[in-house]
Amino acid sequence: MKRSIIFFVLIALLLSACSSSTAAPAAAEAAAIDAPVTTLRVAQQFGLGYAALTIADELNLFEKYLPGLQVEWLQLGSGGAINEAFIAGEVDVAVMGIPPFLIGWDKGIPWRVASGMCVMPLSLQTYKDNINSLADFGPDDKIAYPAPGSIQHILLSMAAERQLGSPTALDDIGVAMAHPDAAAALMNQKDISGHFTSPPYNFQELSQAGIHTVVDGTEAFGTEFTFLVAVASEELYENNPQAYSAFVMGIAEASDYINQHPQEAAAILAPSFGLDEETTLKYLTWPGMNYVTTPLGLMGFSDFMQNAGYIEKVPETVSEIAFPNVVAAIGQQSGTSGELETLQFRPE
Template sequence: MKLYRLLASLVLAAILLTACAPAAAPAASDAAPAPAADAPKLRIAEQFGLGYAMLTVAREQKMFEKYLPGLQVEWQTYGSGGAINEAFVAGQVDAAIMGIPPFLIGWDKGIPWKVASGVCVMPLGLQTYKDDIQSLKDFKEGDKIAYPAPGSIQHILLSMAAEKELGSPTALDDFGVAMAHPDAAAALISQKDISAHFTSPPYNFQELSAPGIRQIVDGTQAFGSDFSFLVAVASKDLYEKNPQVYAAFVLGLSDAAAFINEQPEAAAKILAPSFKLDEATTLKYLTWPGMNYTTTPYGLMGFSDFMVNAGYIKNAPKSVSDIAWYNVVSTVGEMQGETPSALEKLQYRP
């Protein structure tokens, strides 16, 4: 994996150096700081949870600015991928970290964006405290299943599990209620308002540590293999019109992933305040089995194929290149004849 990351980094570094190279160096007497209004800008959208740890580390360590001095980064937080879609449509966001399904919904509706990087592979699951719910077939009238929004990765994973267990991907759609993860986790732990919560770290870890709460659906089993919980997406304008900002974004994410993987104790110290946790608990969550920060995406085509067949989107990408920018495609590998690369195979469900 380090070789693929290196190759992608070299591609992006070339973009960065080419885009940033001036036509001619100004005389020393003429050099002056650029006005603030002319400074390059990057507007990033994020949500809640440990999946966004790379952004927190990059923000605190100025990792994007390292590759583009003077870069002004604007941080925006949203409660769901659907809200991020709306922000992109309104021209308020250049890049985001989000789940593959809401990204695909936006792509299907014509939002001009593609995947710029993988972000993380993490354990997701559906938890409940109710003794009479042992499997998906036990949900009945009055029960409520919380996830961030229809079309979220949690919703789609639940649909995959429902297709396997109940015979229909939409069998549980009427039980769904949209709630931000912090609110839903608090409700589940207090055993109020909802019957179950499909969530991600650290909220599923907190829920499973509470008395009486257990998991009834494992996200990896629902999908059939590992998948990227989150990916980084970037607008067409950012990629084509501001390549130096795009390159700084992707290279900064790569640095953040390496920092978390190689220095988890230092990362826990940075992240703990964001989650109102002590450093020891944060480190425990960062190193929980199944936690993996990686810039290689997994499952892009697997999610799209399922969502088309289940009716959540109308159009399926023909290849990874339809939904990912060149640096991702070069990392994953182009299909050669009938022999796809190992990383290309990981884009599909088994």
């Protein structure tokens, strides 16, 4: 699915950013050059879902849109850790799954979605021949995911509700592990029986004989959904719109670069994942991989999580949890919902 509506994002940003849309191009460029040096603190986790951040960093795309910008990187193991970093005032923007973002929003963290990042195949793998459905996991089995409330955990809960009748049916056998550690444990058949993970870890697991998928994310959610979103603090958006715009436009250009130039992107990304370029290219072009900046599933995750007891409140509209450039990209069709509006919800 190719719905990377970059032009809509750019137009919305240009309309709402610090420089006036009526200013002469030369004046706008001079203003950007004269902008004070700003530090942007960015948090990320592990996996191919964060590839656009790596591309933006390597090609200096954030600095392209705000000369003099200083970017500080923080790598954390879960969305929960990112929530804590935001609460502590240590992060301005972060890339994370929709569920941990919603948990933070529910708790009052002043942030909203600034951009979608990617649609990717997520899946639960096991090496046990006798496990072919969620009902086959027993009390002595362990299923690893990054943390309670992670997108992998919530997708597992969705699948458990469909297959077992309760979203919390497998919570007692869930264990929190960073993806690299869990992938190594699964492939070595140690400590865990299953791993709900994302690219490249599920691709690596499935390349090993005897490992198979029990359930995938699309099956659990019911349709395509955004794996990761970029979130930004209200403070950054209100007080430093230049840095906010530079970040969002840098992500948009990096996403387009991956989609349009996968071979070149693979060469840039391979060292970050400890892979050769051929394998990285294979993973970037794996069926279902799409670096798309318009998020899907925002309302579907929130509705499920409230019903399952993971959050207390849900947004009435997307604008409560997303900044204006995202709301503009999704759109609002009069009379009936447009396609992107409909894709914010789970199918009934």
